[in-house]
Amino acid sequence: MPEDFQLNDSQTLYRRWEDSQWSPFAIDLSDDRRQWEAFPADRRELVLFVLSSLMVAEERITTKFSGLVGAHGSEEEATFLSTQQVDEARHMQFYARFRDEVVAEPGLIAAHVASARKHVSPAFRRIFDDELVEAHDRLLANPSGAAEKVRFVTLYHLILESTLGLTSFKFTTDYLTGEDLLPGFVEGYSKIHHDETRHIAYGVWFLRQSVAADPLLEDVVRATLRDLLPSVAESLSPPPTESSLDFDLLGTSGEEIRDFALSGLRRRLDLIGVPLESL
Numbered sequence: 001m002p003e004d005f006q007l008n009d010s011q012t013l014y015r016r017w018e019d020s021q022w023s024p025f026a027i028d029l030s031d032d033r034r035q036w037e038a039f040p041a042d043r044r045e046l047v048l049f050v051l052s053s054l055m056v057a058e059e060r061i062t063t064k065f066s067g068l069v070g071a072h073g074s075e076e077e078a079t080f081l082s083t084q085q086v087d088e089a090r091h092m093q094f095y096a097r098f099r100d101e102v103v104a105e106p107g108l109i110a111a112h113v114a115s116a117r118k119h120v121s122p123a124f125r126r127i128f129d130d131e132l133v134e135a136h137d138r139l140l141a142n143p144s145g146a147a148e149k150v151r152f153v154t155l156y157h158l159i160l161e162s163t164l165g166l167t168s169f170k171f172t173t174d175y176l177t178g179e180d181l182l183p184g185f186v187e188g189y190s191k192i193h194h195d196e197t198r199h200i201a202y203g204v205w206f207l208r209q210s211v212a213a214d215p216l217l218e219d220v221v222r223a224t225l226r227d228l229l230p231s232v233a234e235s236l237s238p239p240p241t242e243s244s245l246d247f248d249l250l251g252t253s254g255e256e257i258r259d260f261a262l263s264g265l266r267r268r269l270d271l272i273g274v275p276l277e278s279l
């Protein structure tokens with residue numbers, strides 16, 4: 001086991017959380033507000049598309065998590081997982097605040113999520129509304145089931161937070177920073193990203209421990225990836241040509257986006273001990 005990997009156990013990650021507090025209400029959004037008013041229509045649509053995906057994702061990720069806290073092993077793991085639950089709620093609050101104050105459509109979070117849902121793709125809905133909800137329900141029904149917990153963490157930490165989340169972060173912030181756009185949004189999203197790297201470290205640690213203790217669980221990791229990867233690839237692809245969304249504005253290609261996602265997944269699967277090739 002690499003030396004630095006040991007550092008990512010639940011207790012170490014919890015200590016890191018204590019040193020990484022931030023408030024979604026302390027970020028200055030005044031430049032974002034000014035810029036938003038003058039945004040050309042095509043860019044506004046692209047940013048709204050990204051923002052809608054993040055809003056829907058964080059709502060699901062916040063409200064479909066408590067089953068994992070209840071399925072904790074050690075007290076240290078319970079402690080870390082309760083911090084992750086707070087983080088996810090904080091992320092949802094930041095995206096809702098952005099809609100309230102910059103997009104200037106004040107509303108309750110439920111109304112933001114409902115309007116954001118109109119912009120997300122069917123593949124995205126399949127992942128967050130069907131697969132995640134089902135994996136969470138199964139874990140709630142059987143908190144001590146090793147296979148249920150491994151499926152949930154593979155889906156949540158390895159697929160949603162790593163493969164989809166880190167990829168969205170990279171290409172969205174590269175674009176906004178390169179164009180000098182929405183500095184407050186980039187600052188908040190970067191803090192969210194910092195939290196996410198801690199969550200992902202937990203997921204890799206947990207899955208690695210689980211498959212080392214019971215190699216039969218490798219099949220659960222593999223089956224979950226096989227079930228989900230087609231929808232992930234679809235949701236990372238540019239929308240169909242009849243859509244008015246112009247992904248070329250991002251200055252990258254669908255292929256580059258998918259390569260980035262896949263190489264990160266490959267690295268993490270190697271650490272876990274279930275190589276991508278064994279799928």
Ligand SMILES: [Fe+2]
Pocket residue numbers: 058061087088091192196
């Ligand atoms: Fe999050």
Ligand SMILES: [Fe+2]
Pocket residue numbers: 087088161195196199
């Ligand atoms: Fe997260």
